[in-house]
Amino acid sequence: MKPLHLRVTPPAGAPFGHECSEPSLVLGRSRSADLTILDQYLSRRHARFFVDGDEWLIEDMGSHNPTLLNERPLSGPTRVQPGDILRLGATHVAIETGPIKTETHGIFKSALQVAAQQAVQEAQRDQPALNRLTERLKLLNEVHRALAGPISLEALLELILDRAFSHLKPEEAAILLKDPSGELARAASRRLPGAEDFLYSKSLIREVTEKRMAALVEDASADERFAGSESIEASGIRSLVAAPLLDSAEGCLGMIVLNSRLHVKRFAEEDLELLVSLASAAAMRIRNITLAEEAARHLVFEKELDLAREVQMSMLPREFPKRSEFELAATLKTARAVGGDLYDFVADGERLWLLLGDVSGKGFPAALLMAVTKTLFRALVQVEASPAAVLTAMNRELSRDNESGMFVTAFAACLELRSGELLFSNAGHNRPYVLRDGAPARVEEAAGTALGVVAGLTYPAGRLRLEPGSVLYLYTDGVTEALEPGREQYSEARLEACLREVATLSARRIVEASLAAVQAFSGTAPQSDDIAIMALRYLSQPA
């Protein structure tokens, strides 16, 4: 057996070295410990080193403030090696040299064996101690059994409060839990009738949750840890016990605290021990429940997002009219699950109305505004005479109470099927192209401000004639501003080059080929914005 070399740094006084050649070493603040350390945060018998084969192991002896090995709570007997740092209460213990690393064959003593051994040892000295230990084991057994089945967080907290009341008889008990932002908030509490509402002092909460110390305050005014903290004194509280809810992965989840006026109940050390046990049983389960709830919430969100996408895509017509006068095709690729680009068309016997637009922003807000925009368009083409009038009316509606600053750029057009005459109006949207004899020409006319920004605008009216065979090509900035991995933009020049090549294809092929060209350009770069494309070819007058 190799001796164990420790460097002990107690909270007060000088650090000292200790060598152990016995097979077991108990550390604590009691004189009955093998190594007594003056530290008020230590339990009487706090932790124990013991030999197993060639290894030194450390185990917690059920201390109030769990022993930390390299800042992590021990989950059972754990091997130590040189360089390890233990924290017991406010004392640091460094392992300076240790056992030679060899394969382990020994059987670890279970925590239960240790507890039983401890119980027997204590019972030999002290009958009341045995009674307390028995009560504590019974309570813990009860709690563990209750927590074994499925349980909600509320029910768990109620159960813990219930057991705390029945065994420790406080006037008030409260469980504080950290919310996602790390703030502590009261998650559950219970009071005896007539007990006053009690605000726990910040210094106590800090002591317990930040330093992860269980605390027993027998007389607030006399305890130096809380001297000067007015909230305790002002409330007339004389006795309280508190324990952190510690999780090995997440750290401190919160705390449980009991209080009573001193003449009603004076908490003692064994009450603290019991509360610490209760807190550790609760902490383990709280973490489980929280993880399960997070997973469930995430699933719901994903489902909602899928649903929103479905609803949005179903708002975009995917069937295009097959007519002798024109060919029409469109596509939309969203950058996120739901986006703000849109297209729509309404065809009647003599006219074809078109709309292609881009809502500023992304995600749900943009998708909502997109839905509103489309609905307005559908309603207004029934009553207004021209695209300019439609945009003027849409702007009036969208500008109303627009606090978010969101806006919509849109190009609206109306094709007279008899003549090929195209009326149009542009609300701050990318200039579309007319493909005539295989060459793209930008439509710069009739351009106004985006919709929803300035109330009361009148939108300009444009007019052009589509010769049979020529094409109107509409797109959103997701096309020209698409990025390749080197962060160069697709640009209008590349779009125009592409349009020259595809101009004579069918409307559907023009849409597909121009989208494919952008996607080929982007390569592995993620799509940064929605893409919408629409192509209309005028064929001939109706027969």
Add this chain to the structure above:
Amino acid sequence: MAPLKILEETNGGILVVAPAGRIDAVTSDEIERRLLGLATAGARLVVDLQAVEYISSAGLRVLLRLAKKVKEQSGRVVLCSLGPAVHQVFELAGFLALFEIEPDRGSAVARLSGPGSA
């Protein structure tokens, strides 16, 4: 992601903000948060866009909101140094008339220092 900086400097009670890089759907949330935080009561702001290589519609929305909030706070905001690409986006959306715009930082500061400014 392209680097993006918001430099802030005071200039005789006038705050000059100079975002850099791309203002698009990806970066606009952060820029919005920073810019709106500057729109305090009576604030006089210059947003210098010289180092902005690209602004998308999401970026335009941020500037609209800023202008709105500054106005509510009885302040004033002037944009300056729009590069050709940025200028084109403003022009396309029909936004040139919605903002006070100056060719450079000096004239923007002068505009806010002159008579009639808050």
